[in-house]
Amino acid sequence: MLVKPTRIVEHVTDIxxxxxxxxxxxxxxxxxxxxxxxxxxxxxxxxxxxWLKQIEAQGFKSIVVSNNPLRFYTEEAEKLLNIPVIGxxxxxxxxxxxxxxxxxNLKPEQIVVVGDRPLTDIWGGQRxxxxxxxVDPLTKHQEHVFVKFLRKLERCFVHQS
Ligand SMILES: [Mg+2]
Known part of the structure; x- marks a missing residue:
């Protein structure tokens, strides 16, 4: 298994x-x-x-697919973002x-999957x-040391194309 994101950026707005x-x-x-x-x-x-408004204005469609199981949270996010959220x-x-x-209503080759986790977001998108x-996690500067270690470990699977 090799996780190979098409691009690596610091923040979504750098895309x-x-x-x-x-x-x-x-x-x-x-x-x-x-x-x-x-x-x-x-x-x-x-x-x-x-930035989300800008990509919409440029003709891109958007949706959120999250592993977060908290329904009230993903429903709130949907209202806030004004795009569909699947939790x-x-x-x-x-x-x-x-x-x-x-x-x-798009094909896989017309899609870009954007996420901070190599083994869930990027691996899923690749498959x-x-x-x-x-992208770098938004809260990377506030994370607990153990989480940082796990992320570093995950990055070992990543090779940029
Ligand atoms: Mg994430």
Missing amino acids: NLTELWESGVRGFIFDLDNTIMAPHTGILEDNVSD NAGKPRRKYLYRALEIL LGAKTIL
Whole structure:
């Protein structure tokens, strides 16, 4: 098994939209926690909110597929983000990633999966046949040492193409 994100960026707003559009991408499947929102906060930062509006204005469709099992939380996120949110998705399993494709009415090759976890978000997107972008976790500077160790371990599986 080798996790190979198409691109690695620090923050979602660093994603090159022109490059994606020219490569045929028309839709985003976002991870939620630590990708577009800090976990358990229910707070959407202005820069991310503005960026989500910008990608919509440029013609991209978006959906969130999250492994977060808390229904009230994913429903709140849906209202806040104003894009559909599928929770409890069990990534890297593909069931709900396929569901997301149906909702967006796009093919895997028209999709980019964006997330902070190599073994769930990126591995799932890769198996879907989509492009993938790995972002740094939004809260990486506040994490517990043990979590940092786990993330470092996960990065051992990653080779950028
Ligand atoms: Mg995440």
